[in-house]
Amino acid sequence: MRTVLKWFALVLAVLAVPAVGATISAFATIGALNSPGPQRPVPAAAKAPHDPAKPTAVVVVGDRGAVVSDVLAPYEVLAASGRFNVYTAAPRREPKPLTGGLDLVPDFSFDDLAARLGAEPPDLVVVPALPDVGEPSTEPVKAWLRTQAARGAKLLGVCNGGGVLASAGLLDGRPATAHWLKLEAFAGDYPAVHWVRGQRFVDDGDVVTTGGILSSIDGTLHWVERLAGRGVATGVAQAIGWRRYGTAVPVHPPASLPDAAAIVNAGFRWNPDEIGVLLTNGVGEIELGSVFDTQGQSLSSRTLAVSADGGPVVSRHGLTFLPRASLAAAPGLDRLLVPGATRGVAPQPGSPVPEYVHDRPGFAYDVAVSGLARSTDVATARWTAKVLELPDDGIAFEGPAWPWLPTALPVALVLLGAAAVAVGIRIRKRHGAQG
Template sequence: MTVHEAGTGKIRVWVRRAAVVLVALLVPAGVSAVNTVGRFGDLYRARADVVSVQPAAKVHDPAKPTVALLVGGSGTNVADLLGPYEVLAGTGRFNTYVVSAGSRLVPLTGGLDIVPDLTFDELGRLLGERRDKLDAVVIPALQPPAPAEFDSINAWLRRQSAAGTLTVSVCAGARTLAATGLLDGRPATSHWTRLAGLRDDFRDVNWISGERYVDDGNVITTAGVLSGTDGALRIVERLVDMDTAREAAQAVHWRHYSPGVSARIPVSDWAASDVVVALNSSYQSRPSTIGVRLTEGIGELELAATFVSYTEESMVGRTVAVGDGPVRSRHGLTFVPRSTVASAAADLDRLLVPGLDAFRLQVPGAAGLRPEYLHTTEEFAFDPVLRDIARTYDVQTARFAAKTLEYPLLDVELTGRAWPWTETLIPAVLALLGAAAAITTGMVFRRFRAAGRRP
């Protein structure tokens, strides 16, 4: 055998090995891609039927500051919206309205549908008739809106800012705000997973890490998800007073309030243990379809904790809002279930009933489906949800959910299996099957080729 032939043989061996490794990786990667796209695609999927529901009537008090919380027709993050809403509305010191560019039912994370209180035009007529003004606007993370709606939101936010309105973004809502140009030349912050992309796309903004919020005059930006709680408390401080903000923090059991200043938070980054969310979204051995029972008078944070934690923050389940009809939340928002409990029961793995009031009333479940009450004591609404995720799925998933919520788990005890071992085994098995298929295919191909060369 010549040196050339020997070298060619070695190259062929390495090519075969590389092909086996490539196929072995492609099989679990392909399964992961299909499942993950499907999971994320479900998060803000609009309902299939058409319903017409009017929002609950609210009494406007011109003596109070008015705050509008923005929603987008393609979907809005439920925690970015409802967390600040309950903080503000719970004080009784604000007119609080959820507003949209057009009158429609808006999907929130996990398929919870909200009826906006007002459109931009209706809000303008309401304030104009009373010679009132909009004092603050809160921008949650919005799914990319249609071009016409994007232009309408941009123009509306610029008009509000020009009129002196305090503009506040929560989490990835900073992208919507940055697109208006109102953050150019300013310091700002956002969710730790979004900052790299924001730095690339909006180079004129001074993006900052490690702060709950950045207050820059008539613009406030907050870090991820539950940092919106502190952003709302900062609005209370600025438009009312610090004592009211302290009472508001106590009312929702937010233990991390930092009066008058932004608290420092860890500068997070991706870690090896964060692969847990990819395992959940791709290879979950026990996929859960979770019915969430909507009940009259439910707290907004109780709703937010349930719909965002099991879906976007941990990817352990798909949530379905169920109930007997439209409900009004504790502070006057209108939500519409997608199914009755009875009609959805056969397709549900669990029936969760959020809300302390629902627990006290012992709201019933459905035939063959036991209701699981999440909120049974006075505490921050996310604490029992994270404990349930740790207990029913695994502790690392609950910790990742808290990390993406930017919520410190200093005094929240999590118990359960440490890691999703079954979900970890599935991609390993798929990789072995892919490697075996590649090796077998190569052997068959070489035999056919050898047979073709024989005289």
């Protein structure tokens, strides 16, 4: 028995270094996705046009930010329809970090939005995944949601925004869904909700909830169809390149663990690439989301939002973003990605050559994930499509098969640890023999 315990202890000692290193690295990688940016002056609020004849849709962002695609994809779907007043709102009007470090300046604080809309609630409220779901810091958002729901607002819970609605008590006794990675956890945290598995969205009248990240497009188009007609929804789907509207799209089953490639990337890319993402005026919101979320969900790199002069940038449908650096001052970038249709960015001394992500036809996320396969590896790209809930039938997966370099790191650490233990045992035996 003593021998078994001794060998068990030795195995644990060999595995301890890579395990501890992987844990620290994974927490740092995931934590960096929602890290706040530096303090910067907040641009004055634009005089956003408001047409009282149109319904109003509001995309909510929490004080600690939100998942970038959960905000930008529904926003562009609604804005591209031309049938809604579409705004972003937060408890306070200050920069909010979207995953990957894209800092959004909301159109309104909750108080300013109330002043704009008067006695009328928003017709539709979009609730994205928040990084602090279930924590006290989300209480201002939950209280506001409860008020809007009581006043008759319709709700769209996007991805783990279903958890936000559940934590606010707005899904009790109702069917709902969320991201496949979180469904089982939510079922334990919010047992009063009838969690539905295997669907891209669940319609329960005045509340629609969606599955994984890009299921939000299906759920948002569903609301567009309900509020503005199927013809309008079809036109929006065509405009954004979403060819799956109206079709049965498969959904990943609930799971508790990420793929092996994600574990390797999160735990053993101890020196991830620093990727600059160049923000330009007029860039599409979905194009932006496709770059930040593809890189972020891959867990293989870190992104830095930059602009040519470091100043604010306004997207295609009027969202304001604050970069975290100017292109010239961006430190130590390994690559520079340019979302959207912008071409001819002048290379900066010491900066990488610009790579135009959307330089080929196709849905923005299909193209971005395909580019990830070429620049990183196919296994990482397939994981990214899976976690994005992006059907991979339109994606060209071409590139290295596996993240071999970060995989070699734990193997090398285990071998070194085993060698150290073997040397230690030999030295101990030698001293014992001499004694």
